[in-house]
Amino acid sequence: MTITLKVNGHDHQIDADPDTPLLYVLRDDIRLNGAKFGCGLGQCGACTVIVDGKAVLSCVTPVLLLDGKQVTTIEGLGTIDAPAPIQRAFMEEQAAQCGYCIAGMMMRAQALLQRNSKPTDEQIRAELEPNLCRCGTHMRILRAVHRAAQLMDTAELSPSLEGSVQ
Amino acid sequence: MNGPGNLDRRQILAGGGALIVSFSLSDAFAQDQAAPAPAPAPAPAHPPKWIGSLKETPFLDSWVRIDADGGITVFTGKAELGQGFKTAFQQIAAEELDVPFKSLKVVTADTGRTANEGYTAGSHSMQDSGTAILNAAAQARALLIAEAARRLDVPAENLRTENGAVIAPDGQRLGYGDLVAGNLLHIQAQPESTLKDPSKYTVVGQPVPRVDIPAKVTGGASYVQDMRLPGMVHARVVRPPSYGAQLIDYDAAAIEAMPGVVKVIRSGNFLGVAAKKEFQAIKAMRALTASAKWNETARLPKQEDIARVLLGLPSQDSTIFERKNPAAVGLKTIEATYTRPYQSHGSIGPSCAVGHHVDDVTTVWTHTQGVFPDRAGIAEMLRVPPAKVRLIHAEGSGCYGHNGADDAAADAALIAREMPDVPVRVQWMRDQEHGWEPYGPAMVTKLKASLDDSGAIADWNFEVWSNTHSMRPGGAGSLLAAQHMAQPFAVPAPKPLPLPEGGGDRNAIPIYTFPNAHVVHHFIPAMPIRISAMRGLGAYHNVFSIESFMDELAIAANADPVEFRLKHLEDSRGRDVIKKTAEAFGWKKGQKAPDGRGYGFAFARYKNLAAYCAIATEIEINRETGCPRLVRAVAAVDSGQVVNPDGIINQVEGAIMQSMSWTLYEAVTFNDTRITSIDWQTYPIVRFDAVPQSIEVHIIDRPGLPYLGAGETGQGPAAASVANAVANAAGKRLRDLPLNRKKIKDAIDV
């Protein structure tokens, strides 16, 4: 079956079985690295991406349900040279050990910040509950999300700053 | 080759004195030898003779290569596992060579390119590889200066280095690239280097941002999981349902007819399938799993009974420490038994490898911790000479020891050989990682000690029962694929790991000074459950036991736990981290935590020869549910000369979080045949609701002293500190890990 998927602002014609989870389409067909396979069971959040503004576990979301929807992965936020505020924040806080969980953490946090630009610490913790980190980078991840919120705030005030949100 | 007018490189490195071709091993090992004695280490007047892995791989250009264009590459045989040492190595080399940090490249473990540094384990990377790079860089710089002196006919003392060039008093610059012609660095290292004065450091000691993070947060190809070679297929293995199960039957034809399937691979009890696309491989694996019939024979012990089972198994017993002073007499004796279940590494990304078999050579990209030993195992499995196998390290998800990485590499090698010329990417599924990784071994410790009339410990008895803590390859029989294939390899006989580092007895010898002490290691060869190395090895449970028991004794002696520890500790660096932690935490003698809360303290020097770490914690217990929560943790760590303070802090923060998770929640579960903890539902770990309010890590820097590593030092102290805080909050001592909600609730309710 061929479906049209909008990923990071580009249309992709995907030829895949309708039951194929989005994760494999992103990694295998579109060759993106950001979404990671962690469990394939919806238990760890390593595969988190944003679909129409919401954080979604791509490993358990069949691509069939996504026709015409907007998918954003970490690659769609910014680049190494022009990082988005959340990417800058994670770099500045050095919020990674192995980093395998980090893209998923960032996408879930990004979805939160898009609907609530000034989340409390409790709200951030609650939001990140589905995502696991085995390296124990949690404290830095929390700090990075707070910093991202601040950076996004400043970015709004001074539009000349590089690295816009989507 | 040192003809007239040529540079006598050896003489230069030997400091202009006698020609030293080889060096004495006792010099090279001086640091290790000094280590086991838990005595205070006075700061040496000169830099110690520590050269790390240079002793096994002595050629300078195995570590540092300078190209004619001035490009510099640093080589390490260690593997970046998310500890950030790649950045630290780059700092060390930049500092010692006087070149900008960004002008260097670091190449990690590759059997085709780097030194054989064995495993990346035991917090050894900084000691072994970091020290080798430090000395190789310093000696390279000395040679570059000497070569410049020769060319310019200026005394070497009048030259300085800056920004990748040697600079003469008159301002002439000779770039390193110009100076390296003619194999300048292809020379054996000398046992001593003239090192930069640590007070002049500008790069070492700075929190330089990690070089790998930008790609990781922007979707760069950072992991072996992200590799895509042209024409690559995706493979999945079907593991037996239980240890030792025999494959009776499966439906190859039906699977081979599935969309995208390229090949079904079977060798004995090894079963796998390759397909063009990843999800096709997964679907085929599921169908193959459904069609496969196995004869299961495993008889696993009763999980609830594991401590009794271990104590009942035959063991090889050795007294590993003995001290006697009949003058010290104990009046009040207490005893306790502590137990640990099997625990899982639980990497977030299941193990993965890419294999490529071309012209009789099998190349595997893998996140193994030991490319050379794993290559030996894979070559034996394939029944080819090691030269026919190349292993290249590529990062994976954090592993914290020997997880499925080596096995996945063997899977990839075996399947790739069946499909010549086609690159094969194998990734394990979640249940395979959880069900087949070699776990951290279950352990039992029994402690008994007496207090004298002054409340000091008069005698101390410690016994530990444990399997080995390393079944890492070297031999093929350590690899699942080799165990399962036709003409299989038997699991090699386990060996206890030798002291002073030890395995099951790692940190079993107390660092405290007791007048009478007796420590016994009961090494259990039989392994009812597949096990191997997990972060900290036996130190996790031994430190948990010793430091829990120190608290029990402090309570019995009516003493403050921090004072009680200091009273028994001579090691001055140990005393310093204890005092620092206590002060930063606001620890007060006679303190009482608010209702429902408790304070805990613990300390250890990892392996009694590596980094020092003391941790204080505050725990809150929900009286209704028994649910424990770490509120805050404060740590101090002395890891010798600091290279990257933020790297150390990151490692220790992570150790505290992970050890807290092991300690409060984690146990591998099994029934009489199968492992039953096979995902995050059945093997829960810490989630954000249990993340503390704060973790504070303080570093005590020791400029000029050897690097001690920091990856594992927090594991034991964090466990004991949490356990002591739980005991303080609950008013009851729990000794059977994990200290989970149910056990705490039961204890409170009694």
Ligand code: FES
């Ligand atoms: S990989 Fe999707 S939730 Fe774990």
Ligand code: FES
């Ligand atoms: S940084 Fe390694 S799993 Fe989170």
